[in-house]
Amino acid sequence: xxxxxxxxxxxxxxxxxxxxxxxxxxxxxxxxxxxxxxxxxxxxxxxxxxxxxxxxxxxxxxxxxxxxxxxxxxxxxxxxxxxxxxxxxxxxxxxxxxxxxxxxxxxxxxxxxxxxxxxxxxxxxxxxxxxxxxxxxxxxxxxxxxxxxxxxxxxxxxxxxxxxxxxxxxxxxxxxxxxxxxxxxxxxxxxxxxxxxxxxxxxxxxxxxxxxxxxxxxxxxxxxxxxxxxxxxxxxxxxxxxxxxxxxxxxxxxxxxx
DNA sequence: ATGGTAGCGCTGCTA
Numbered sequence: 001x002x003x004x005x006x007x008x009x010x011x012x013x014x015x016x017x018x019x020x021x022x023x024x025x026x027x028x029x030x031x032x033x034x035x036x037x038x039x040x041x042x043x044x045x046x047x048x049x050x051x052x053x054x055x056x057x058x059x060x061x062x063x064x065x066x067x068x069x070x071x072x073x074x075x076x077x078x079x080x081x082x083x084x085x086x087x088x089x090x091x092x093x094x095x096x097x098x099x100x101x102x103x104x105x106x107x108x109x110x111x112x113x114x115x116x117x118x119x120x121x122x123x124x125x126x127x128x129x130x131x132x133x134x135x136x137x138x139x140x141x142x143x144x145x146x147x148x149x150x151x152x153x154x155x156x157x158x159x160x161x162x163x164x165x166x167x168x169x170x171x172x173x174x175x176x177x178x179x180x181x182x183x184x185x186x187x188x189x190x191x192x193x194x195x196x197x198x199x200x201x202x203x204x205x206x207x208x209x210x211x212x213x214x215x216x217x218x219x220x221x222x223x224x225x226x227x228x229x230x231x232x233x234x235x236x237x238x239x240x241x242x243x244x245x246x247x248x249x250x251x252x253x254x255x256x257x258x
Numbered sequence: 259a260t261g262g263t264a265g266c267g268c269t270g271c272t273a
Contacts, residue, residue: 009273010265034273036266061266062273110273150273165273204273205263248264248273 031105035064081132106147139185156197
């Protein structure tokens with residue numbers, strides 16, 4: 001079972017590339033972030049024509065998360081576990097079950113500058129999400145949260161920890177939130193397969209960062225141990241970040257032996 | 259060359 005995640009930075013702009021990528025990467029499940037669409041404008045029919053059921057949680061101009069699946073898509077819910085659907089104002093969380101695997105598509109707030117109100121809100125947001133996971137999920141079940149965490153787990157996951165984003169994405173309180181998820185029972189699946197540095201998933205559009213390979217690994221799949229132990233292969237597809245009109249993120253996929 | 263882009267949507271915000 002191939003489960004992928006991709007911050008597409010506008011589904012409208014990226015649709016041709018996404019359709020091309022679905023055809024050659026053939027994920028069973030694809031989590032999307034930053035669709036920047038309302039639900040009414042989400043192209044469910046186009047995905048259905050490619051064999052994918054889909055669900056979307058959008059607000060329009062910003063954010064927006066989706067899950068595509070060709071192996072079933074059940075129990076779709078948006079938002080925090082302690083939040084009624086009508087209270088979901090920021091479209092950053094979408095849950096579903098795909099062939100027995102609980103999947104969460106997640107777009108963590110950016111945080112902007114360390115110490116800013118946005119940074120503090122990011123930490124509160126992460127804490128609320130983790131507490132919800134601990135209440136609703138079981139570390140012994142098959143569960144994977146996929147998406148743009150806006151946190152680089154380790155210094156080897158960034159080109160220069162002193163120069164990125166005014167300190168966000170690499171600060172200790174943010175990384176502590178990741179470690180709390182790990183303490184509960186989640187595993188950064190990519191790191192069970194690769195130890196190397198300089199394996200990035202995001203490069204700023206500005207200053208030729210992609211071509212200078214000034215990037216960060218902030219797109220993650222965190223899986224419970226029983227699921228993570230079945231992982232046989234992972235790939236951050238840098239090819240999909242090249243060429244005309246790419247997203248600033250590459251897609252990542254993981255093969256689980258299910 | 260000491261700044262650089264991209265998307266949304268129409269002015270500046272977000273990343």
